[in-house]
Amino acid sequence: MATREGHSRLWRFLPIALIIAGLAAGYAAGLHEVLSLDYLSERRDQLHAFVADNYLSSLIGFLLVYALAVALAFPAASILTVFAGLLFGWLVGGALVAVAATLGATALFLAARSAFGDVLRNRLGQRAARLAAGFEEDAFGYLLVLRLAPIFPFWVINIAPAFFQVPLRTYVLATFIGILPGTFAYAYFGEGLESVLVAADQSGQDIALRDLITPEITIAFVALALVAAIPTVVKKLRNRKAD
Template sequence: MPWRFVPLGLIVLVLILGYVLGWHEHVTLSALIDSRAALQAKIEAHPLLSAVGLIMGYAFATAIAFPAAALLTIAAGFLFGWLVGGTLVIIGATAGATALFLAARTAFGTLLRKRVGGRAAEFAKGFEEGAFGYLLVLRLAPIFPFWLVNIVPAFFRVPLRIFVAATTLGIIPATYAYAYLGQGLESALLSASAAGRQVELHDLITRELTLSLGGLAVVAALALIIKRRVAEASHTPNEGR
């Protein structure tokens, strides 16, 4: 087995192992609510260690593409507050996303670039030239899975610094929004209790929030389109010269 596949292979292996062991069954909103007192006590006793643990845990979950990003971000806001929790999530998510990006690029990036041609090659060139803008739009848009946006740039010549910068900036709005929802989880619990039911994740993640994040992606996409049009116009010679 070529060495370049080892990092990505380990990530896939850990993800499969996690599903086999049922890790996803323990990462639920009800589990967070049930254990909130114990978690908050540990954070108060060891604030720095808890913060580092959150960063490492989120980075690990992101690197193996574990499908619980929204819930983990809400938990961070619930336990640490929206500002601190959101900031810790941004650090961990960027680190984990970068690890997956590098693993995918090591495994497949060079091989696919050698085989691509025709219109696909033209698309690849366009993506690479405007990598920051494209990645920023993909990060802002809530319709694309986070793990997918970590892998796709690995198939192009996207510099690591561009990937890290676009990822960090692009996830800020959604991260702080979800962390803020987590900070208000207590009031949601009280409302649900008064209504005689348990609070669900959809009670926190509203359609309005999703549309707002989608609006940010549209604004970023429009800015990217306008920038490209201006650049094309500046390189087009005037008629009659």
């Protein structure tokens, strides 16, 4: 029995161990330098040429790289989303990123739930347990709000629902729908990035991703999150009134 329990624990923690190992290997290989705005912008001509000659394989390759980056919680999602728009256009690039990000996020969610979900839930205090119950009561609404409003890092929202009893279908649907506005906004930035990079090359100045994010788009994200939160708030008020 002890041996079986040991093997069961090993298999539970194996996915998260592989993710940690992959993340460490990525940093050791210097991928954090390769997947940067400066590095990719310097090689945008070569990337454009490769995509033009190998369009289908470029789509598949980009999807796999993006999904893997998200699954490993590698901090490159925003950069890759911008370059998806630059290389494939905002529509194709945005759709490609939405699918890839959902796949990667789901893989990370399943790994975290397998390794830590039950353990952490059993150790929740009374107040945290009430919070968990509220989250699980309307998991889709809560998760949709968190996805629409880019307040917390993407990888945090990928893992957090694993500590609650969120159905896989709910997680996937809320993730896919919730990331669409931000995904297409970043991809749209990427489609117009060429002219910005050309101007930066001519002026000799470096450009950072924050230079592409305007207050207007941030306000739009917050407004979308508030709208999505209305049904959940109304439901809470009705339940409290009934009680």
